[in-house]
Amino acid sequence: MARNKHPEQTVQLILETAARLFAQKGYDETSMQDIMDATHLSKGAIYHHFSSKLDILLRIADQILMVNEDMLGKIRDRKGLTGAEKLRELFRTAVLQDYQQQLLGMMPCLLDNPKFLALLIRSVLDDAAPHYVQPILEEGMADGSIQTDSPRELAQALLLLTDLWAAPILQPVPPEEVRSRCLFLNQLTRPFGFTLMDEELIRQLEGYWRA
């Protein structure tokens, strides 16, 4: 491939190849050498576009999060659902959707990849909680399907617990503990008037760390 003639194609080739490798072998087990071999690109060609393996992961995550936000926005703005129904739909879609599964499937153990962990927490607190979950909670308060006086706090706490803890991305957790966490979260949220996770969603989350 002529160097720098189609830089955006090279970037996309690297991102797609790396995403496939991360998903197949896991992020931690994929080396830059693996990415070089699979793309047939030189070290220099890859480092021309990315500063590190983590940088590649962050860019993949960016692309997935963009698609994700579009999807979350559509659920938030949908008509004809109560707040509680939208909230459940939001979590269902976020977990069961292809892109998200792809990201979860390639996710490194986050406690070993703290930069990515910090990025995720920041996106939860600065973006997902105030712009997607909180408005849905407020709708639910208005239509009576959700009971709380603290939509901002509930949105943040809910997302931190679901995204970081119930989805077992901090460290490997056996399937039965993932299930216990999900059932506990359902119990925790019941006083607010909603049940977050159905059986399909729990089974999906259980599956991520089988390897």
Added chain:
Amino acid sequence: MARNKHPEQTVQLILETAARLFAQKGYDETSMQDIMDATHLSKGAIYHHFSSKLDILLRIADQILMVNEDMLGKIRDRKGLTGAEKLRELFRTAVLQDYQQQLLGMMPCLLDNPKFLALLIRSVLDDAAPHYVQPILEEGMADGSIQTDSPRELAQALLLLTDLWAAPILQPVPPEEVRSRCLFLNQLTRPFGFTLMDEELIRQLEGYWRA
């Protein structure tokens, strides 16, 4: 000072000086140069014992966590309190205690210091939750002061929310939001039979980010 004649004294001097500077100026605003100036040690002498400023912080945190664990163990093993009373005492002491305040006071914004964030989460999940909070919850289940079927899950979720989120160490948060988070956590835990935070504790947590 004769080089390497009293290495443990040099290490302790660096740790104490850095702890004082971190607490005064904040971790992010303290430079290695500041630590060199205040200890009258050369760059080489400091790097002989520590690989980076973060390394110094991690060692300070280690020392504080050790004192902390000793204190948490004493509360866990105390006689004559119900589980719910011990749990409240645990949180009170953890926050109001001198050492802990010292650590919280010097804490960097954790989202900008992800390695320290990961260390903290790991210590919550692998150590504090199973060894201190869960046994106390189980005691409370036995004496009827705490209502839950999921002591492991409750211990983890509780500590993640209090240590990372209510104590505003992820990113700066105005005092009124810290208060809202604490009151929300009290509400969240009420169905389990206990109230975590009293006014004194909330006021203490509000204070950390006034700067």
